[in-house]
Amino acid sequence: ATPTSIMVGTGKAAEHGILFKGGEHLQNTQKINAVVLDKTGTITKGEPELTDYYPVEISEEQLLKIVASIEQNSEHPIGKAIVNGVKEKGISLLSTTDFEIVPGNGLQANVEGEMVYVGTRRFINRLGIEVGELETKMTRLEEEGKTVVVAATSEKLLGILAVADTVKEDSQQAISKLKEMGIKVVMITGDNLRTAKSIAAKVGVDEVRAEVLPEDKAKEVQKLKDQGYAVAMVGDGINDAPALATADVGIAIGTGTDIAIEAADVTLIGGSLKGIADAIFISKKTMRNIK
Ligand code: ADP
Numbered sequence: 001a002t003p004t005s006i007m008v009g010t011g012k013a014a015e016h017g018i019l020f021k022g023g024e025h026l027q028n029t030q031k032i033n034a035v036v037l038d039k040t041g042t043i044t045k046g047e048p049e050l051t052d053y054y055p056v057e058i059s060e061e062q063l064l065k066i067v068a069s070i071e072q073n074s075e076h077p078i079g080k081a082i083v084n085g086v087k088e089k090g091i092s093l094l095s096t097t098d099f100e101i102v103p104g105n106g107l108q109a110n111v112e113g114e115m116v117y118v119g120t121r122r123f124i125n126r127l128g129i130e131v132g133e134l135e136t137k138m139t140r141l142e143e144e145g146k147t148v149v150v151a152a153t154s155e156k157l158l159g160i161l162a163v164a165d166t167v168k169e170d171s172q173q174a175i176s177k178l179k180e181m182g183i184k185v186v187m188i189t190g191d192n193l194r195t196a197k198s199i200a201a202k203v204g205v206d207e208v209r210a211e212v213l214p215e216d217k218a219k220e221v222q223k224l225k226d227q228g229y230a231v232a233m234v235g236d237g238i239n240d241a242p243a244l245a246t247a248d249v250g251i252a253i254g255t256g257t258d259i260a261i262e263a264a265d266v267t268l269i270g271g272s273l274k275g276i277a278d279a280i281f282i283s284k285k286t287m288r289n290i291k
C-alpha cells in the first residue's frame, strides 16, 4: 500500500463529506459486506414531533402536562418532541422530583406526590399495568411508523402519546444502492418492532432488529462478525458508541452526538446515508490502485 494513494483516497473522500480518521480505516472499508443502520437520527431525521395523545380518565391537558413535566428532564429526542409539542399548546409544566432515566425504556419522576412512569409498553407492563382499551389505537399508531409513549402510575394507565419522525429524503435511495452492491443491510433500534418494521418498509430494509437495549447493540454487530461478515455500523447516538467501536468500520452521522463521532472511524458530515456507498467505492478504488 502506498501512503500516497491512501492520502489521495482520503482527500477524495473528504471532498464528498466523508472524513476517515486514518488511512487504515479507508483500507478496511473496501471489504464491508454488511451494513447495520441505527433507525432514529440515522435512517430518520431524528427530529420527531408530537402527533397524537389519548388520555384515560383524565383530561388531554392533564396528560400532556404530566408527561411533558417529566420529559423536561430528558435529552432524548422523544422527550424534546413532547416538551416542545406541549409548550406550543400553551400548557405550563410542573416541577418534578426523584427523576430517573431507565435506558432503552423511558423515565420516571415524582409529579405532585405521585410517581409517574413514561416509556415503552414493556416498561409499563413491568409495573403490572396494561394498555388495555387503548390497544387498537396503539397498534394503529405503531403501524404508521410512530413511536408510542405510554404513561402510567403504579396504580393505573394515564394514557398514550405518539411522536412521528420522518425518514431522510435520500435514505431509501442510499439503501437501495447498498443492496445493489450486494451488501446485507440491517436496521437496529431500541424502538418497538411494529414501528421499526413500518420505517424499514418505507426505506427498503428487509432485516430488522428491534427492542434492542442500548448495551445489546454492540452484541448484534458482533454476531454478524461471528457469522463472517465485515460489518459497518452507522449511528448517531450515545447508545450507538459501543456498536460503532465493535464494528469493522464505525460510521458516525456528522449531525449526531460527539460521543458517536469519537467512537467512530469515519464521519459522514452531511448525514446522508449515500456517503456509505461512496466510502466503499472510494476505498475499493484506492485499494485497486495500490495492488
Ligand atoms: P433508539 O434511540 O434506538 O430509538 P432508545 O434505546 O433510546 O432507542 O429508546 C428505546 C425506546 O425507549 C424508545 O423507542 C422509547 O419507546 C423509549 N424511550 C426512551 N427514552 C424515552 C423518553 N425520554 N420518553 C419516552 N420514551 C422513551
Ligand code: MG
Pocket (backbone or CB within 6 Å): 038, 039, 040, 041, 042, 235, 236, 237
Ligand atoms: Mg439514533
